[in-house]
Amino acid sequence: MPSERRHKAQRGAALGLKVATWAGVLFLxxxxxxxxxxxxxxxxxxxxxPPPGLTADWFGVAWEREDxxxxxxxxxxxALSSTAIAIVLGTLAAGALARTQFFGREAINLLLILPIAxxxxxxxxxxxxxxxxxxxxxxxxxxxxxxxxxxxxxxxxNAVARLRRISPALIEVSMDxxxxxxxxxxxxxxxxxxxxxxxxxxxxxxxxxxxxxxxTFTAGxxxxxxxxxxQELIRPRQRPVTNVVxxxxxxxxxxxxxxxxxxxxxxxxxxxx
Numbered sequence: 001m002p003s004e005r006r007h008k009a010q011r012g013a014a015l016g017l018k019v020a021t022w023a024g025v026l027f028l029x030x031x032x033x034x035x036x037x038x039x040x041x042x043x044x045x046x047x048x049x050p051p052p053g054l055t056a057d058w059f060g061v062a063w064e065r066e067d068x069x070x071x072x073x074x075x076x077x078x079a080l081s082s083t084a085i086a087i088v089l090g091t092l093a094a095g096a097l098a099r100t101q102f103f104g105r106e107a108i109n110l111l112l113i114l115p116i117a118x119x120x121x122x123x124x125x126x127x128x129x130x131x132x133x134x135x136x137x138x139x140x141x142x143x144x145x146x147x148x149x150x151x152x153x154x155x156x157x158n159a160v161a162r163l164r165r166i167s168p169a170l171i172e173v174s175m176d177x178x179x180x181x182x183x184x185x186x187x188x189x190x191x192x193x194x195x196x197x198x199x200x201x202x203x204x205x206x207x208x209x210x211x212x213x214x215x216t217f218t219a220g221x222x223x224x225x226x227x228x229x230x231q232e233l234i235r236p237r238q239r240p241v242t243n244v245v246x247x248x249x250x251x252x253x254x255x256x257x258x259x260x261x262x263x264x265x266x267x268x269x270x271x272x273x
Contacts, residue, residue, distance in 0.1 A: 082147035090155025124217030138220025158200035
C-alpha cells in the first residue's frame with residue numbers, strides 16, 4: 001500500500017509538472033501567435049478579436065515604408081558591429097581567465113558578467129552618464145558600445161566553457177612540435193573554439209538586434225527597429241504595419257537562436273560520443 005501511494009504521488013507530480021510546463025509554454029507563445037494573427041488583420045485602428053477580416057496587404061505597405069527600412073538597416077549595422085566587438089573581446093577575456101589563477105580573477109569575472117545580470121535601465125543610465133561626463137555625442141558608435149557591453153558576456157560564457165573542456169596537452173604538444181603562439185591559436189585552439197564562438201556570436205546578434213532599453217538611453221536621435229516599434233505603439237498610425245515588423249523581428253531573432261542551440265547541442269553530442 002505505501003508503495004502504491006508513492007507511485008500515485010509520483011504520477012500526480014509528473015502530471016502536474018507537465019501541465020505547468022505547457023501552461024508556461026502557452027503563456028509565452030500565445031501572445032506571439034496573436035501578433036502574427038493581427039499582422040493579417042484588415043482593421044487598422046483597433047484590436048478586435050477575432051479580426052473582422054484577414055489580408056496580406058499590410059506586408060506590402062510595410063515593404064514600401066522607407067522609415068522601416070532605415071530602422072532595420074541601422075539595427076543590422078549595430079548588431080553586426082557589436083557582435084564583432086563581442087567576439088574579439090569575449091574570446092580574449094576567456095583566454096585570459098579560463099585556466100589562469102591570479103589576484104582579482106573572480107572580481108574581473110563578475111565585472112564581465114554584470115552587464116547582462118543588471119536591469120537594462122541601470123546599464124542604460126550608467127552608459128548615458130558616462131557619455132555625458134566624457135562629452136561624447138550620441139551616435140551610431142554610442143549604441144554599438146552599449147550593446148557590446150552585454151554581447152561580450154554571451155561570447156565570453158561560450159568561449160570560457162569550451163576552453164575549460166580543451167585538454168592543456170593539445171597546447172603543450174603544439175608548442176613542443178615547434179609551433180609559435182599564433183600557430184597554436186590558429187591551428188589548434190581556433191578549430192576547437194569555432195562552433196562555440198559562432199553560437200555565442202549568433203546569440204549576441206539576436207540580443208543586440210531586438211534590444212530596446214539600453215538603446216533608448218544611448219541612441220540620441222538614431223532610430224533602431226525596436227525604437228521605431230516603440231514610437232509606433234505610442235503614436236499609432238497603422239497598427240498592422242507594426243505587427244508585420246514584429247513578425248519580421250520574431251523571425252530574424254528566432255533563426256540565430258535556433259542555430260546557436262543546434263550548434264551547442266551538436267557539440268555536446270560529439271563530446272559524449
